[in-house]
Amino acid sequence: MPISRRFQLLEKREVNRETFVEPWPEAGLIVADSPADPQPSLRIEAGRVTELDGRPRDQFDILDTFIADHSLDLAAAEIAMATPSIDIARMLVDINVPRAEILHLVAGCTPAKLVDIIRHMNVLEMMMGLGKMRARRTPANQAHVTNRREHPALLAADAAEAALRGFAEIETTVGVARYAPFNALAILIGSQTGRGGVLTQCAVEESLGLELAMKGLTTYAETLSIYGTEGTFVDGDDTPWSKAFLSAAYASRGVKIRFTSGTGSEALMGHAQGCSMLYLEARCLLVTRGAGSQGVQNGSISCIALPESLPGGVRAVLAENLLATMLGLEVASGNDALASHSDIRKAAKLMLQFIPGTDFITSGYSAMPRRENLFGGGNFDADDFDDYNVLQRDMQVDGGNRPISEQEALAIRTEAARAIQAVYTELGFPAITDDEVEAAVLAHGSEEMPSRNVVADLAAADKFLPSEQNILSVVRALQIRGFEKVAANLLEMGRQRVAGDYLQTSAIFDRNFKVQSAINDVNDYSGPGSGYRVSAERWQEIQNLPQVKSPRDFIADQIGEPCARLAELGPARPGVSPEIIVAVGPAFGTELIRTINGLDHEEVLAAILTGVASQGLVARVVKIYRTSDCAAIGYIGAQLSGSGIAIGLQSRGTTIIHKRGLARLSNLELFPQSPSMTLETYQAIGVNAARYALGMVTTPVPVQVDNWARLRLIVKTALLHRHETEQVQDQPPMEMRFDWEPDL
């Protein structure tokens, strides 16, 4: 087959590094509507479920049983199951139906019924639904903070910066499990340095996780993974009952819990039973609710590439987020694990959660480079901070982040690194040197960090875990070493643990360390003007990127002393000799003295006149006052020109060769790309104008096309044009004297 150059290039595109497959229901490779998915049904006898989605109780697996006995509101079920799914789908997008009404109805829906509702919705409708059904009114975001060398000062510094950037939750994990207490400690100190009230967790095996919580080192846990089939659940070494017990165990120690599930995990683990990913996720969500977890981390999470390999995968992932909110669960909505090689595809997927807003738009934004991410995450990472902030600014959307200056970042990183250095010293852990502190402040990744004695660190971590040392020892250490504010924030986390307000649905702490949850910040969206709105203050914060400049001094380079060699003589008269008119804009050489790319107006004129002279002609310079439009300047010039040929020249450098008799907007040659123009180009324009005047065969001057120039310079272009337009006045074209001799 002959090879198409275009297809050859397309094949190399990032998006084509991904795997795309056709659905295969038997293998569970289908995102929704598998032939094996059951039809919705619910039979209740004597207050007990006897049939669920077509299956009688004696055939229930562990999920059916748990859902039937714990998850469904049987009082609501009769009406819910009798309500046509399309009606519930419509309620989700109907601004006149409040969230509470839908919550009540959905509480009686079986897994198959939930999926049946989604079947009627497109992504836009689901986004509407998500915006309304999200539990907490105020959206937020969560960060991952890890590094490959598990360096405590770097963990603390990155956590501090992440907290300052607005993340409401920060999680870490371990490469080597024995580091767990130290990593948990590092992000606790770092986060509370950056902003008091950030919730933290260290994702490790459950019993270790509980131990960390019991020492006061963590405040939430989202490690509780569950699955949509019995086989997968058991392979995950749990049952709905063991997970429910674990939830209570965590909560009893004051830890906010969140389950984790997501489309694709069952297929990945070989137990999909031919069912669709979305149906199985609906079962997970009902188990999550039944176990009493306040929320869920879903959106396929680490399996994201699997639904994305299938048609409708990204839609299904949005659907699972929506289902979670319909069940009244907090949702940390994925966008964490690497979802695509393609920046376009990744960003497009993000929009489905970013625009409606979720409780946590990403359930783990990598606050350091993705190579440092020990979760296998990093779909969006530290390199993308500015992109994310710009998206917030573009759409006036609160994505949970805020732009910070380099100075602020360095200050907070320094404080956090010094704080953990102090704690290590006070608690007798292997010292963190000043060099390490300094490196942690400035580093992007752990390769920039000095090495530590791994053996000594791990031995100290082993000793710390079972010791009497706990968060209170850390508070005292910080107090002794003068880190009063960080100490106060840590202690306040302890005090909040006593109150337990953050155990409630969707709870986070705001910047004033006030709890903000679905109880006291309930999403009350009911159409335009309601629900969460970006406040004036928050909007200022979102728009004030450090890289924003004042446009007022953008054209400073183009302004200066008026050109001394250029003087106005008097009204210009039509010429009769075979001449060229160089018609310049009203600001030329006076209010503006350089083109957009910094060429002196005098030099530009000299180049043009040199070109004209090289063909044995002369040129007259005329200033046009009645317009700042390039074509009009050239057109007026052409009417005055003895040869009928004129060069129109705007002050910013845009040029046209015009001819008397042509329509105003027509031309012989047009040079719209003023930033690409050089003195050589201007001279060549002069040559060509003269050749046209002499009736010679003329090849157009080659133009450089730089499509990025407009993007880079559009603000400056607008301001230069505005400046020139301000000089427009009702005055005839004026003859100019240009003090120049041809250098021939």
Added chain:
Amino acid sequence: MKTRPIKYPLIESAAETLRAASGCLLADVTADAARAGDLSMADIQISADTLRMQAEIARQSGYPQQASNLIRAAELTAVPNAEVLRMYNTLRPGRATHAELVALADSLETDYHAPECAHLVREAAGVYQIRGLLQK
């Protein structure tokens, strides 16, 4: 059954009366107390009573399953750390016989006055038997 609504957040509405698991008043959990070394982990640990109040808040706000979980949590505050972990592991699939699960439920009920947790374990024992998830 109508209960008087509890004002949320408790850290504000019950600032004067909240007590930690140790019985220490929240108002006494201060920076000075921390500095003096007068605090222990139990002083910054949530109490069963407070968990029950949070359960009531969840129930009143329309989150009944979460309320049940917080009740179970309140019950588990009486169970020592290591014992909680042991119980959890016993509930994992294939770890225990039916009799062991029933014994766990009894122990929760009688030793720790944790009837809701006991109920959950008994239920699991029944389901595990049917689904072949007991120790083989």
